[in-house]
Amino acid sequence: MRIVFMGTPNFAVASLSALKNSGFDIAGVVTAADKPAGRGQKLNESAVKKYAVENGLKVLQPLKLKDPVFIEDLKSLRADLFIVVAFRMLPEIVWNMPTKGTINLHGSLLPQYRGAAPINHVIINGEKETGVTTFFLKQEIDTGDIIFSDSIPIADDETAGSLHDKLMVLGADLLVKTVKAIETNTYNEVPQPQGGELKEAPKIFKDFCKIDWNQPSQTIYNFIRGLSPYPTAFCTLNDKGLKIFKAELETKKPDIPVGAFLTDGKTYLKFAAKDGFLKLIDLQYEGKKRMSVEEFLRGMRL
Template sequence: MRIVFMGTPDFAVASLAALVNTGFEVAAVVTAADKPAGRGQKLSESAVKKYAIEQGLPVLQPIKLKDPEFIAALKAINADLHVVVAFRMLPEMVWSMPPKGTINLHGSLLPQYRGAAPINHAIINGEKESGVTTFLLKQEIDTGDVIDSRKVSIADDDTAGDLHDKLMVVGADLLVDTVKAIEAGDYQEIPQDPAVEIKHAPKIFKDFCNIDWNQSAETVYNLVRGLSPYPTAFTTLNDKNLKIFKATVEHKEPGIAAGGFLSDGKTYLKFATKDGFLKLTDLQYEGKKRMTVEEFLRGIRL
C-alpha cells in the first residue's frame, strides 16, 4: 500500500518514523515550505522535512495546496492512502484523491476538542484525560468518521508540553495500528455523535495568553500549564511582559487586590488571584532568558 504522509512539526515526525520503521511504503512526504527564521533569517526546514531527507523520502513543499503542479505531482504518485498528522486543512481535491481515503491523527478524543489547539485547551480546561483519534477526513474540519482512539491520563501538574509528548508517542502507535487495519480492510467507520456537547479547541492568539488575575487561582494555574512552553501565559511587571512557564497554587486568602504581588526579594514571587496566590517557579522577563524565580529575583529590584 503506497502512502503519502503530510505533516510539519516534531509531533508528526514520530508518526512518520513509526510508519517507516514498520515497513510501510511512504511514497512521498508533503510538508510546509522552508521559512526564514532567527536573527539571520536563514531558511529553516520543518522537522518532518529533515527526517524525510535523512530517510531518502521524496519531499513536496507546496505553497498552495490547490496549485496545479502540486496536484499533478500528487496524482502521479498514485498513492492508496494519504496520512495527515499536524498539517494544514486540505482541499477536497487532495483528501478525496486516494482510493482508500485520507486519515488524520488528531490530538484529542473526538468529537471533543476539534480545532487547531486540542492539547492546550484540554489542559486549560482542567481535564484529567485526553487522547488521540484517527479518523477519515471529510469537508468539515475534524468531523469525519472515527476509526480508532487511545486514552491518555493528564496529571495535575502536566503542562501542554508534557501532554504533547505523551500523545506524540501514543499517537504514533495508534496510527500504525490504524494503517494496518486499513491495509487489511479490517476496520469500522464510526460516525461522531452529533448529540454530544462539544468543547472546542480554536487557535490561540496573544490576547488569550494575557492572565486575568480576577479569576480563581486554579483557573490561572491551568491557563499557565496549558500554554507552557508555548505560546506561554504572561502578565506585566514594571511595565514589561513576564512569561510564566511553571507555578504552584497557594490556597489562602490573598489579602491584597487581584493582580498584586508579594515577594521576599530572594526566594519567592507570588501574584494574587481572586481566591489565592499563584507562586511562580519558572519564568522569563522581557528581554531576558528563561530562568528560575530565584535567578530572576537576584537580578531585579521590585
C-alpha cells in the first residue's frame, strides 16, 4: 500500500517517523512551502520537510492545493492512501483522490474540540481527559467517520506544551495501528455522534491571549496553562506586555483591586483575580528574554 503523507510541524514528524519505521511505503510527502523568517529573512523549512529530506523521501511543496501541476504530481505518485497530520484543509479534488481514502489524525476525542487548536482549548476549558482520533476526511472539517481513538488524563499542572508532546507520541502509535487496519481491512468506521453540546477549538489569535483578571482564579490558571508555551497568555505591566508561561494558584481572597499586584521585590510577584491570586513563576517582559520571576525582580523596580 503506497502512502502520501501531508503535514508540517514537529507534531506531524513523530507520525511520519513511526510510519516509516513500521515499514510502510511512503511514496511522497506534502508540506508547507519554505517561508522567509527572522531578521535575515532566511528561508525556513518545515520540520516535516527536514525529516523527509534527511530520510530520502520525495517532497512536494505546493503554494495552492488546487494547482494543476501539483494535482498531476500527486496523481503520479499512485498512492492508495493519503494521511494528514497538522496540515491544511484539503480540497475535495485532493482528499477524494486515493482509492482507500484520506485519513486524518486529530488531537482530541472527536466530536469534541473540532478545529485548529484542540490541545490549547481542552486545558483552557479545564478538561480532565483528552486524546487522539483517526478518521476519514469529509467535506466539513473534522466530521468524518471515526476509525480509532485513544485517551489520556490531563494533569492538574499540564500545559499545552507538555500535552502536545504526550499526544504527539500517542497519535503516532494510533496512526500506525490505523494504517495497519486499513491495509488488512480490519476496522469498522463509526459515524461521529450527533447532537449534544459540542465544544469547538478555533484557531487562537493574539487578542484572545490577553488575561482578564476579573475572571475566577482557577479560570485564569487554566488559561495560562492552555497557552503555554505558545502563543502565551499576557497582561500589561507599566504599559508594557508581560507574557506569563507559568503561574501558581493561591486561593486566598485578595484585599486589593482585581488586576493589581503584590510583590516583595525579590522572590514573588502575584496578581489579584476575582477570588484569588496568580503567583508568577516564569515570564517574559516586553523587550526582554524569558526568565524566572526572581531574575525579573532583580532587574525591575516595582
